[in-house]
Amino acid sequence: METANAAARILLPLLALLVILNIQRAKRGRELFIRRLPGIDAIEEVVGRAVELGRPVLFSIGLGGVDITTLQAVSVIGHVTQLAARFRTRVIVPTVSAMLIPVIEEVQREAHVAVGAEEAFNAQDIRFLSDAQFAYAAGVVGLMHREQVGANFFFGTFAAESLVMAENGQAVGAVQIAATPDSNQIPFFLATCDYTILGEEYYATTALLSREPVLTGSLVGQDYVKLTLLVLIVLGLLLTLVQGEEANLLAQFLKPGGA
Amino acid sequence: MGDQPQVVTGLFQTWFSEHLFCPLTGVWFWLAVLASILAFCGVLAVLQKLNSAARRRLTVVCTFLAGLFYSLDFFCPERWDPVQGYVQPLGNFLLVLSGFSIGLGIINLVMVHGRRLARGGGGAINSVAFFLGFLGMLVFGLLAQPVEDGATRVSFATGVFEVLFRGLLNSLDATTFALLGFFIVTAAYRAFRIRTVEAGLMTVVAFLVMLGQVPAGQALTAWIPEDHALALLRIENIQNWLLTVPNTAAARGILFGSAVGGFALSLRVWLSLEQGSYFREM
Amino acid sequence: MDSLLRFLVRLRQIDRRVIAALTLLCLAVPLKVPLPLKMVPLPATKKLKTTIDELPPGKLVVITCDWEAGTKGECEPLTTTVMDYLMRQNRPFAIVSFAQQGAKLGQQVAFKLAAKHQKEYGRDWINWGYKPNYDKTLLAMMTDLPGTIKEDINGTPVAQLTLMQGVRTLKDVGMLYNVAGSGLLDMYIQFCSGDITLAQACTAVMGPERYPYLQSGQIKGLLVGLGGAAQFEQLTEFKDEFGNPRGKGLQRMGSQSLGHLLVMFLIVIGNLAVWAEKRVGAAPPPVAGEEG
Known part of the structure; x- marks a missing residue:
């Protein structure tokens, strides 16, 4: 679908409005409940473990380029770097996308400045390894072994290289947290990492880390979006029962190029 | 060759084409x-002069405008799309821009390894290997000629490049992927523990799916005729049901959640609501 | 009983090199010593065959080889078996790839099969080559195919090829069959389903995510991993160039069978060892990443 159909023109702004309204509610000071996630709660503990061991932290942002999934990971780099920089612990960030180097550099520099550890910032901890999947994986594995990392973070888009990296992380005795919205790699991360953040939880990471009203409001807004979709699903089911699959008005409205 | 698709001319696009983007x-x-x-140098100098707050404001404006551009293109019907004519040129511009970013990667690699x-x-020996590999690929890659299928004679540079690229890089790529086979087995042995009823259930399902996918497993229930009422109990049919019913439901659930999460995050990034979250608590 | 428990406890300490050696043995031996195995085709595979059979005669099929050397083990048989069936059915096809090595690898498969079935390049099949910038290229192909492709892999203008007569956009082709070892499959669903008959083949690990699209009818056939290739070979009675009823999918099923059995065996003994440890009262060392 190159251009929005009528359904997309109506539904997407409506769903966006739901998110924005909830952000406004949260900004006005309304207390919104969001549940805690063990994987996110453990970030501080995992960084602490690396600090205790006197080993660096490795933060892999996977195979993504400048996209929404990777940008979320970059936000988390800022948080992890702050935690580690307080104790002058390095956070090594290997990347496949050269375009992200200045972005990560800026985020890490600001994180160091924020905790008064400007002198500890080292631009060479952000490393472009290769833009090829397995060359990147081999490079990350090499870094883990050479630097004897104490903690591994795998946040972003991953494919088959996930298991290669996480198993080697196990072998060097690193505590590991993985987070990806991609369900293909979830089983591998579950088997090899200490904490795993799955699917939509991934996009809630910054909200749970900062507890900012804007982000928690957005998260609650997401729930309303899901509720709307659920209502549409139930309505679709009922219409299919009544009108049949072909004549179903809702299906006609939603299908690509429909309406 | 056929009718060309109608593309609406963007605002001032004709002027740009005639005065700026012409050979x-x-x-x-x-x-x-x-x-x-x-x-380029002028823009860079201005950016360097800006303080952090001004740079951030500029980022906010640019992000919003870029998001607005693609939103207009997606939501506006083709007849009234004011930016449609610019989508392709902008795409080309972004491709060229991303091509230049490889320079950033090379600078980063050369600095890290040069310093070491x-x-x-x-x-240091690893860094020597990097420089040798990098220069070898660069020099022979530039000198190499395309190889026709079935060609028996190639130049020295092409031969070396073929060995480096196909013989070494491709093979190493495949080897690293093949390592997964070993890692899957060791991870299954070390980490797959049945401690709860749910974990037990998951193990049973995993075994059924694994058996249903291979002939050795399918042979276990091959004695049930395919057209028999009990054929549902054939292992491949159980596996098929597991994949097409419970798995489909779960996959859709995860997909919906991820899509909604991605949608909300995109909105936050577009409106720069996400931006402040990085270091607000400091 | 005690000695049995102690033996079971020791099973928890199997060295990973021993496991690697066992894996190598299970995977390598059946490649040299073929096992007489038969595959039962599943509905997703049967659906693909039906879709191909129901295509109007002479309609062009597009095969996208979005795979590289890393996933060749699974993707090559998935490409071979369908290409072979298309050639046997005298259905013309075009290869295109959004992965750098895919066009060349697909061409190697097609050359071998063309020699086997006496098919001619340009008349029975064609290779459009590797195309970068996948999303924009695919979108452009939806509106102007010859204008987007321009030349085939040998530099011949595609508009000159008889195979391209009547094909103005991607919507004019009979079927689009994607073979992918990467996440490109979703792009085809997003841009093509609804306008084009779409079928997909992917590596086994990506399979579970594809079933929702099969059920919804957005894809009209699905081959998953080496098993999918083996099922299609069985269903279409594939024969190699020597007339043996064995394609690479079926050949490699022996390795996959033993591999799966080894994984199950290790899961069982790993759990028995933990159980035995509890029985003898030995405090198990904490193992990070244990699930269940």
Whole structure:
């Protein structure tokens, strides 16, 4: 679908409005409940473990380029770097996308400045390894072994290289947290990492880390979006029962190029 | 060859095409290159002069405008799309821009390895390997000629490049992927523990799916005739049901959640609501 | 009983090199010593065959080889078996790839099969080559195919090829069959389903995510991993160039069978060892990443 159909023109702004309204509610000071996630709660503990061991932290942002999934990971780099920089612990960030180097550099520099550890910032901890999947994986594995990392973070888009990296992380005795919205790699991360953040939880990471009203409001807004979709699903089911699959008005409205 | 698709001309697109984005030759070409470099340096100098807050405001404005551009293109019907004519040129511009980013990668690699080489010590040998590999690929890659299928004679440079690229890089790529086979087995042995009823259930399902996918497993229930009422209990049919019913439901659930999460995050990034979250608590 | 428990406890300490050696043995031996195995085709595979059979005669099929050397083990048989069936059915096809090595690897498969079935390049099949910038290229192919492709892999303008007569956009082709070892499959669903008959083949690990699209009818056939290739070979009675009823999918099923059995065996003994440890009262060392 190159251009929005009528359904997309109506539904997407409506769903966006739901998110924005909830952000406004949260900004006005309304207390919104969001549940805690063990994987996110453990970030501080995992960084602490690396600090205790006197080993660096490795933060892999996977195979993504400048996209929404990777940008979320970059936000988390800022948080992890702050935690580690307080104790002058390095956070090594290997990347496949050269375009992200200045972005990560800026985020890490600001994180160091924020905790008064400007002198500890080292631009060479952000490393472009290769833009090829397995060359990147081999490079990350090499870094883990050479630097004897104490903690591994795998946040972003991953494919088959996930298991290669996480198993080697196990072998060097690193505590590991993985987070990806991609369900293909979830089983591998579950088997090899200490904490795993799955699917939509991934996009809630910054909200749970900062507890900012804007982000928690957005998260609650997401729930309303899901509720709307659920209502549409139930309505679709009922219409299919009544009108049949072909004549179903809702299906006609939603299908690509429909309406 | 057939009717060309109708593309709406963007605002001022004709003017741009006639005055700015038109092929140049000779002196004009070199003047344009020089002007581009000067303009680039000028923009860079201005950006360097800006303080952090101003730079952030600029980022906010640029992010919003970029998001607005693609939103207009997606939501506006083709007949009234004011930016449609610019989508392709902008795409090309972004491709060129991302091509330049490889320079950033090379600078990063050369700095990391150059410094390590200068310092010497245990890891220096890896840096030597990097420079050899990098220069080898670069030189022979530039000198190599395309190889026709079935060609029996190739130049020295092409031969070396083929060995480096197909013989070494491709094979190493496949080897690293093949390592997964070993890692899957060791991870299954070390980490797959049945401690709860749910974990037990998951193990049973995993075994059924694994058996249903291979002939050795399918052979276990091959004695049930395919057209028999009990054929549902054939292992491949159980596996098929597990994949097409419970798995489909779960996959859709995860997909919905991820899509909604991605949608909300995109909205936050577009409106720069996400931006402040990085270091607000500091 | 005690000695049995102690033996079971020791099973928890199997060295990973021993496990690697066992894996190598289970995977390598059946490649050299073929096992007489038969595959039962599943509905997703049967659906693909039906979709191909129901295509109007002479309609062009597009095969996208979005795979590289890393996933060749699974993707090559998935490409071979369908290409072979298309050639046997005298259905013309075009190869295109959004992965750098895919066009060349697909071409190697097609050359071998063309020699086997006496098919001619340009008349029975064609290779459009590797195309970068996948999303924009695919979108452009939806509106102007010859204008987007321009030349085939040998530099011949595609508009000159008889195979391209009547094909103005991607919507004019009979079927689009994607073979992918990467996440490109979703792009085809997003841009093509609804306008084009779409079928997909992917590596086994990506399979579970594809079933929702099969059920919804957005894809009209699905081959998953080496098993999918083996099922299609069985269903279409594939024969190699020597007339043996064995394609690479079926050949490699022996390795996959033993591999799966080894994984199950290790899961069982790993759990028995933990159980035995509890029985003898030995405090198990904490193992990070244990699930269940």
